[in-house]
Amino acid sequence: MTRYSGPVIDPHHHLWDLSLKRHPWLEQARDEGEEMVFGSLAPILCTYGVADYRADAARQNVVATVHVEAGWSDDHPLEETRWLDDLDHADGIACRYVARVPLHATEAPALLEREAANPRVVGIRDIVSWHPEPGKSFAPNPARMTDPAWRAGFARLAPLGLTFDLMLYPWQMDEAGDLMRAFPDTLFVLNHGGSPADRTAEGMALWRRGLALLGAEPNVRLKISDLVAYDNDWTFDSLHPVVEHCLASFGPSRCMFASDFPVAGLHATFDEVYGVFRRVAEPLSEDEQRALFFTTANDTYRLGLTSRGETNV
Numbered sequence: 001m002t003r004y005s006g007p008v009i010d011p012h013h014h015l016w017d018l019s020l021k022r023h024p025w026l027e028q029a030r031d032e033g034e035e036m037v038f039g040s041l042a043p044i045l046c047t048y049g050v051a052d053y054r055a056d057a058a059r060q061n062v063v064a065t066v067h068v069e070a071g072w073s074d075d076h077p078l079e080e081t082r083w084l085d086d087l088d089h090a091d092g093i094a095c096r097y098v099a100r101v102p103l104h105a106t107e108a109p110a111l112l113e114r115e116a117a118n119p120r121v122v123g124i125r126d127i128v129s130w131h132p133e134p135g136k137s138f139a140p141n142p143a144r145m146t147d148p149a150w151r152a153g154f155a156r157l158a159p160l161g162l163t164f165d166l167m168l169y170p171w172q173m174d175e176a177g178d179l180m181r182a183f184p185d186t187l188f189v190l191n192h193g194g195s196p197a198d199r200t201a202e203g204m205a206l207w208r209r210g211l212a213l214l215g216a217e218p219n220v221r222l223k224i225s226d227l228v229a230y231d232n233d234w235t236f237d238s239l240h241p242v243v244e245h246c247l248a249s250f251g252p253s254r255c256m257f258a259s260d261f262p263v264a265g266l267h268a269t270f271d272e273v274y275g276v277f278r279r280v281a282e283p284l285s286e287d288e289q290r291a292l293f294f295t296t297a298n299d300t301y302r303l304g305l306t307s308r309g310e311t312n313v
Helices: 024-032 050-056 079-085 108-116 148-154 170-182 201-215 236-250 270-281 286-300
Strands: 008-013 062-068 096-099 121-125 163-166 188-190 220-225 255-258
Touching (some): 008 286, 236 255
Parallel strands (some): 121 163
């Protein structure tokens, strides 16, 4: 057994500048002290830029990253990717983006075309996670994925070559399976291991069943990321079986490890997160480990890197 030491692609992290006043969920948490499913957001209610990410990831051989939309205000469409374009992309940081477009909006088709024209934009995320407790909900209603207007916007993704990052709760997985079958040409990327937020025996059983169900769909890949958000008092022994079920449901070739920093930093350091990943993956073959840390993300988000993590030109 050899622990992975090759190049790493981090396919899920966020950057933000709170002085721009473009992240209402963070501003509300700062002003009102509101908690979310992650708990208190107080430690991350500050600007998190490229230098901050670079410092956090410095010891993990990260050669490229994918920036995932960070809740930029819908009142200012397209601004987040333009802001990202002006950042320092040295060391491969934020070399690809998963952008945000509200798919139910009448202007969604035009916005999607504008985003797809940016060569760094490879996917879209429009969070569907709904929870009966408002502080834990990210979507305005529980029926987002069946809404005809939302589906009309969603239908534009595949023709534009865009993937869809899917963030939901386990009780929405049956509905998500229907969506995947309705759009077989769209590549889905399930976020955060399917968000096992309900840690009761019944809640974890629902998550395990739903994840296995989605793993049977051919057009979905899985990010194993920010599991500490749902297990704040985590240990290796508590995270290990969760990661193992992710791998059993999707297989290493369809999974990718990701940091979700700085959000995961509420409960673990970057090195702790990747330390768990490396330890869990250690019994796997070299090719399986490379898939988890590099290949799946490289293929899914069209980074075009060589096996050594270099730009393929």
